[in-house]
Amino acid sequence: MKRRFLNALILCLLASLKCLAVPEGVTIKNYVYAEKDGQRLTLDVYNDPSNNTYKKKPVFIFSFGGSWEAGNRQAGHALLTDFAEEGYIAIGIDYRLHIRNLKDSGVKLDKTNFCQAYAKAIEMGIEDLFDATAFVINNAEKWGADTSIMVLCGCSAGAINSATAEYLICNDHPMATSRLPKGFNYRAIIPCAGGIWVPDCKELTWKRRPCAYIAFHGTSDELVPYDFDTVNDGQFSTFGPGRYMPQLEEMQVPFMFHTYVGDTHGVAGVYDKRWVRQEMKNALGRIIWWKENIKLKINDARYDRQHVDRRLEESMRKLTESN
Secondary structure (H helix, E strand, O other), rough: OOHHHHHHHHHHHHHHHHHHOOOOOEEEEEEEEEOOEEEEEEEEEEEEEOOOOOOOOOOOOOOOOOOOOOOOHHHHHHHHHHHHHOOOOOEOOOOOOHHHHHOOOOOOOOOOOOHHHHHHHHHHHHHHHHHHHHHHHHHHHHOOEEEEEEEEEEEHHHHHHHHHHHHHOOOOOOOHOOOOOOOOOOOOOEEEEOOEEEEEEOOOOOOOOOEEEEEEOOOOOOOOOOOOEEOOOOOOOEEEEHHHHHHHHHHHOEEEEEEEOOHHHHHHHEEEOOHHHHHHHHHHHHHHHHHOOOOEEEEEEOOOOOOOOOOHHHHHHHOOOOO
């Protein structure tokens, strides 16, 4: 029994090492981009110096998921390695996990404090994302990075941070204007099971036209609503791609939208599939380099998955039930 356990443990360790393996030519360097609340926030820079596809390399930034209480930047290792091999400066970032800190301090989350707690968690995550972006911009010359082509990708909580960050930029939110260069914007946002989550908002209004969105989302997502929902008469609202994509189309913003009919929050992990990463690269190529104003709506339906309507109330229950 003991031997079997040791064998299983060795296999797990070998699998972990394989997952974190780095192809020949790709380097990973770690940097501290900020220190906040007694925490050193770091980012990993993946680069293949031998790849000269681009004179200056586009930038790809990934934010992990985990409900703002778990996860780390290594979750994007395979994705970032893939994009580094493609010729990008690929970056995985850490950010502060406000919900974990609340729970560690003994705070019990429920309906009464959900809105405040998660609004603060998203605010902190976006602030850190902007600071990481500014750090990349400040080091762009040293890394050979093209800061006019910066792409944000995230899953779950990281996807919400990314999608919401673009909304704040387009509306000149002080958190963006105080941290990013004047006139800066990303070139594309890639949310995997993520929406635009904002307090005190019943309808999204865009002061400026946003960048492109490449989204992957399940219609029956039990944590991140696919469409629109709100609680406490607009105190906190979630706008999924089912709601904001029609706005992008009306504004003539290029997009690719994979709808997984009947799928749940597991769609957050699609970024780890090779064909999905290829879809991302193909869409980025068409949007950024070929300058195509694409409007791709793709319905991925499976016969074993039936659509189930989900509400923010269910998300609140699931996100707080671990207390």
